Amino acid sequence: MYSIGDLSRRTGVKIPTIRYYEQMGLIAAPERSEGNQRRYEKSELERLAFIRHARDLGLSIDSIRDLLALSQHPERPCGEADRIASEHLATVREKIARLKKLEQELERIVACDGNHTVGDCYVIRALADHSMCENEH
Amino acid sequence: MYSIGDLSRRTGVKIPTIRYYEQMGLIAAPERSEGNQRRYEKSELERLAFIRHARDLGLSIDSIRDLLALSQHPERPCGEADRIASEHLATVREKIARLKKLEQELERIVACDGNHTVGDCYVIRALADHSMCENEH
DNA sequence: TCTATTGCTCCAGAAGCTATAGGTTTGAGG
DNA sequence: CCTCAAACCTATAGCTTCTGGAGCAATAGA
Ligand SMILES: [Zn+2]
Ligand SMILES: [Zn+2]
Ligand SMILES: [Zn+2]
Ligand SMILES: [Zn+2]
Numbered sequence: 288m289y290s291i292g293d294l295s296r297r298t299g300v301k302i303p304t305i306r307y308y309e310q311m312g313l314i315a316a317p318e319r320s321e322g323n324q325r326r327y328e329k330s331e332l333e334r335l336a337f338i339r340h341a342r343d344l345g346l347s348i349d350s351i352r353d354l355l356a357l358s359q360h361p362e363r364p365c366g367e368a369d370r371i372a373s374e375h376l377a378t379v380r381e382k383i384a385r386l387k388k389l390e391q392e393l394e395r396i397v398a399c400d401g402n403h404t405v406g407d408c409y410v411i412r413a414l415a416d417h418s419m420c421e422n423e424h
Numbered sequence: 425m426y427s428i429g430d431l432s433r434r435t436g437v438k439i440p441t442i443r444y445y446e447q448m449g450l451i452a453a454p455e456r457s458e459g460n461q462r463r464y465e466k467s468e469l470e471r472l473a474f475i476r477h478a479r480d481l482g483l484s485i486d487s488i489r490d491l492l493a494l495s496q497h498p499e500r501p502c503g504e505a506d507r508i509a510s511e512h513l514a515t516v517r518e519k520i521a522r523l524k525k526l527e528q529e530l531e532r533i534v535a536c537d538g539n540h541t542v543g544d545c546y547v548i549r550a551l552a553d554h555s556m557c558e559n560e561h
Numbered sequence: 562t563c564t565a566t567t568g569c570t571c572c573a574g575a576a577g578c579t580a581t582a583g584g585t586t587t588g589a590g591g
Numbered sequence: 592c593c594t595c596a597a598a599c600c601t602a603t604a605g606c607t608t609c610t611g612g613a614g615c616a617a618t619a620g621a
Binding site for chain 1: 470473474477478480481482491494495497498499500501502503505506507508509510512513516517519520523524526527529530531533534536537538539540541542543544545547548551552553554561
C-alpha cells in the first residue's frame with residue numbers, strides 16, 4: 288500500500304494532480320486509512336504511469352480515459368486505440384504546421400536590428416499590417 | 425463612430441472578445457451612447473487589428489499590452505519591441521521542437537496495424553512503458 | 562509523547578476566450 | 592409615432608489541465 292506521496296514520488300505526478308485525476312475519473316477512488324488518507328495498491332502505480340506517459344505525449348484526459356477503458360479488455364480488437372493514437376498524431380502534425388508558419392513570419396518580423404526608433408520598427412509595422420505577411424496564419 | 429458589432433465585423437474579432445480585451449486593458453473603455461452602448465472611433469479599429477494580428481501570431485495578451493504601450497512612443501528606441509518578438513520566436517521554436525519529438529514517438533506508436541487485440545496492441549504497450557520510447561519528452 | 566511531515570477538503574487562479582441568462586437600446590419599416 | 596426584431600448591456604460561469612494556498616487532521620520517527 289502506497290500513500291499519495293509515495294505514488295507521487297514514484298511516478299513524478301504531483302499530489303494535487305493525482306487527486307485531480309481521481310476527480311476526473313482516470314483513477315478510481317482508492318481505499319482510505321482509518322484517518323481518511325488515500326492508500327493505493329501497486330496496480331495504481333502502473334495505471335498512473337500510463338496516464339503520465341500519455342499526458343507527456345499530449346493526449347487529452349478524455350482520450351486517456353478511453354484508452355484505459357480499452358486496456359481493461361485485452362481480448363478485444365485494438366482498432367479504437369489505434370484510431371485515438373493516429374488522430375492525435377494528426378493533431379500534433381497540424382500544430383507543427385501552424386507553428387512553422389508562425390515561425391516563418393516571426394523570422395521576417397524580428398529581422399529588425401533593434402537600433403532605431405519605435406516609429407521605424409519593423410516589428411511594430413509588421414504587426415499593424417497583416418498584408419506585409421507572406422502567408423495566412 | 426462604430427458600434428461594437430461594426431468593429432467586430434471589420435476586424436473579425438468576436439464581440440465578447442472585444443469586451444474581454446477592454447477588460448484586460450488592451451483597448452480603452454470607449455465612449456457610450458445615451459443608452460450605454462459602446463461607440464468606437466476609427467483609431468480603435470487599427471488598434472484592434474493590431475491586437476488581432478499579434479494574437480494570430482501567438483503573442484500573449486501581456487506582450488501585446490507592452491507592444492501597444494511602446495507604439496505610443498514612436499521616438500523611443502525599439503529594442504524592447506524587438507526583444508519581445510524574438511523571445512516569442514524562441515518560444516515558438518521550442519514548441520516546434522517539442523512537438524517534433526512527440527511526432528516521432530507517435531509515428532512509431534501508431535505503427536500498429538489495428539488488426540489484433542488490445543492485449544497485443546503496440547499503442548497500449550508503448551503508452552504503458554516509456555522505456556520503449558527513443559527519446560525523452 | 563512530541564512534533565515534523567504528510568495528508569485532508571475546499572476554493573481560487575491561470576490563459577484566452579465563449580456562452581448563457583435576463584434585461585435594455587436601437588433603428589428600420591409601417 | 593409605434594412596434595418589434597436585432598443588437599447591445601452586465602454579470603456570471605464554463606472550458607482545460609493543472610497548481611497553489613488556507614486551515615486543519617493524521618501519521619511516523621525519535
Ligand atoms: Zn525594431
Ligand atoms: Zn500576418
Ligand atoms: Zn493496435
Ligand atoms: Zn515515452
